[in-house]
Amino acid sequence: MAFHKVIEVKTTGKGIYDLTHSVHEAVQASQIHDGFCLIFCQHTSASLLINENYDPTVKMDLMEFFARLVPDGQAWFRHTEEGADDSPAHILAALLPVQLTIPVERGRLALGRWQGIYLVEHREAPHHRKIDLRVFAG
Numbered sequence: 339m340a341f342h343k344v345i346e347v348k349t350t351g352k353g354i355y356d357l358t359h360s361v362h363e364a365v366q367a368s369q370i371h372d373g374f375c376l377i378f379c380q381h382t383s384a385s386l387l388i389n390e391n392y393d394p395t396v397k398m399d400l401m402e403f404f405a406r407l408v409p410d411g412q413a414w415f416r417h418t419e420e421g422a423d424d425s426p427a428h429i430l431a432a433l434l435p436v437q438l439t440i441p442v443e444r445g446r447l448a449l450g451r452w453q454g455i456y457l458v459e460h461r462e463a464p465h466h467r468k469i470d471l472r473v474f475a476g
Contacts, residue, residue, distance in 0.1 A: 340458070341473040345463050345471055348466055349461075352460075354397040355458075355459065356456055361377060361447065369445070375473045375474075377469055379431075380470055381430055381465075385458040389454065397456075404460075408428075412426075
């Protein structure tokens with residue numbers, strides 16, 4: 339048995355967007371009691387993360403780290419057709435996961451107490467992102 343849904347996220351620019359509630363609702367709608375949930379980001383300039391969901395400063399620190407790790411506008415970037423954040427967005431998407439697999443137990447995501455699921459938008463401009471979600475029994 340399998341369940342499929344596409345979660346659509348409208349971003350307002352670089353940032354970390356909480357998907358936990360949307361993924362949780364999809365798992366409940368699947369009516370799958372035990373198995374796993376696979377989520378896949380269908381874009382080359384955004385990523386997925388599981389990280390702390392309690393203290394909002396964690397997201398701020400992560401975004402600061404990503405900006406320092408791959409700063410926009412480096413002179414050596416060749417792929418700049420869509421702006422100074424074009425190449426850095428693709429590099430970050432290559433370094434961070436674009437797919438997550440989460441166990442489903444008793445019809446719920448088996449996340450840790452302080453874990454949330456996030457889309458990381460690497461571009462400055464707003465985007466319409468699609469996350470492919472599948473829940474499998476097993």
